[in-house]
Amino acid sequence: MKADKSLIDRWKTSEILLFGGSAGAFKILFKAVSILQPDLNKAVVIVMHRKKNYQSEIEKLFSLNSRLPLKEISDKDEISPNAIYIAPANYHTLIEKNGHFGLDVSEAMWYSKPSIDVTFESAADIYQGKATAILLSGANPDGARGMLKLKHAGALTIAQDPAEAEMPEMPLAAINAGAVDYILNTDEIFDLLQN
């Protein structure tokens, strides 16, 4: 699918970029954070399924590769443009009305904490049309509900092409739910991020 003008326009007016992914998403995100420009004018939030009690090196690895400041989210952190935020393991990350993150330790969704749905749904409430969400490879259907709510709120919703995803189930679930505006392969996603 070729990137059209409407896609670019909606991307450019977004105030927040949301990434969701699970198995098979790491490599793509690793490259994505290196592509994002310091004058992006958006906050970037990454929700990746992670193991609890596992002091992951994700923040360190991503930081080395990124030109934007990057941090793991703490409760009530302010959301600023031109920064990358990573949802911590063992919490759900929500977006609050006053421009802050909120965390929540309630039950896992789809066996996952953080849940992509929880973050995406709360982002739809706050950002409505001014959000872009990109759902990547993963082995469960988390994210589909959140993408649907974002789409209904007018946000731009993009799924990685399941044909090239390492684990197609996650983007496929969102596509089957009718929650996806554009299906893009990783190169097309990287092109968009550079725009």
Added chain:
Amino acid sequence: MDEASKTVTNEQLSEIIDLVKQIHGFDFSDYSKASFKRRVNRVLMVKKLDFHDLKHLLVNDQAFFQHFLEEVTVNVTEMFRDPTFFKALCHDVVPYLSTWQHIKIWSAGCSSGEEAYSLAILMNQSGLKNKSFIYGTDINTVVLKEAKKGIYSLRNVKSYAENYLLSGFKGSLTDNFTTLYDAATVHNELKTNTLFSVHNLISDTAFNEFQLICCRNVFIYFETALQERVLDLFYKSLSPHGFLCLGSKETIRSDKFKKKFKPVNAKENIYQKIES
């Protein structure tokens, strides 16, 4: 099913908050909105209610309100949650605690008691059981009953075993329990030094003087203004140089209280009261 009819708008959420405050005396107005809204929507979904059903039940059905309270206040907890925290507690705080004659500990927002018993086990392992006492409080009477019993499913206790080992304690977690079929009961000698009772962090005052307060993963549900009010309560409830432990992703945001608590372990959010 029309999804929209099963979720509340922000206006409806405010209405519910007002109603609960007037009829039941619980004030959720300074709870973090996105999270609280999600909890309310979850009640609607699970119970297959719409907004008007919910209002009706909250007004007319006391038993339903208890259920509602249980659902909207998150009661997900575990033993030795965040092993790095318990390690830090042993390393940075216990040596200091051991110098006190009596060690009173408050597990605030204790839910079904897992954290309070974790602290009881920690004090026992540190050889301080005989001079320590642990108070667990929550706003929810249903979970407090569970806490008092100290009976957990063996499956859950086994799932905490890894936390226990990573925290660096001797033996295995199940050594602290008497097990019968699928039930694991906290040893009596650990229970004798505990007391569980109702306390509302938002509306109740200080009730004792503590050397250590653990309130982890409660502040995440409070907006910063409410966090500051609760910090004031904790400050008043701590003895000079007493310790306050917040959750691994919770920090003191209030400038006023940044001056009244010094970080002992910034990574684990362990603070010590500074005397003014």
